[in-house]
Amino acid sequence: MFTIEHEFDATVVTLVDEGPAPLTEDVTINAFEDCVTLEQYDARTDSVVKITLSMVQLRDLEAALDLPEGVYRLRPAEEGEG
Secondary structure (H helix, E strand, C coil): CEEEEECCCCEEEEECCCCCCCCCCCEEEEECCCEEEEEEEECCCCEEEEEEEEHHHHHHHHHHCCCCCCCCCCCCCCCCCC
16 A cells, blocks of 8 residues: 655655555655655664655666666656656
8 A cells, every 4th residue: 555645845745554464654746846865764773764766766676676686777857868
């Protein structure tokens, strides 16, 4: 299950773990104009862990989800390419 909320400066997506135990804590994704943050509560440290991805890192992650194992570098699209 997930929720989507549109805030003033970000779109917030919360991923809720469902199904058989053990379940993990919710993950909150904040999409800003210049970065994306992921947050998850860590019970071991009683704190929220936050990871920030630049838009370039997010683009690379998106590409990586559809590729086989290996090392890659995305090149800028040539003019006229869609």
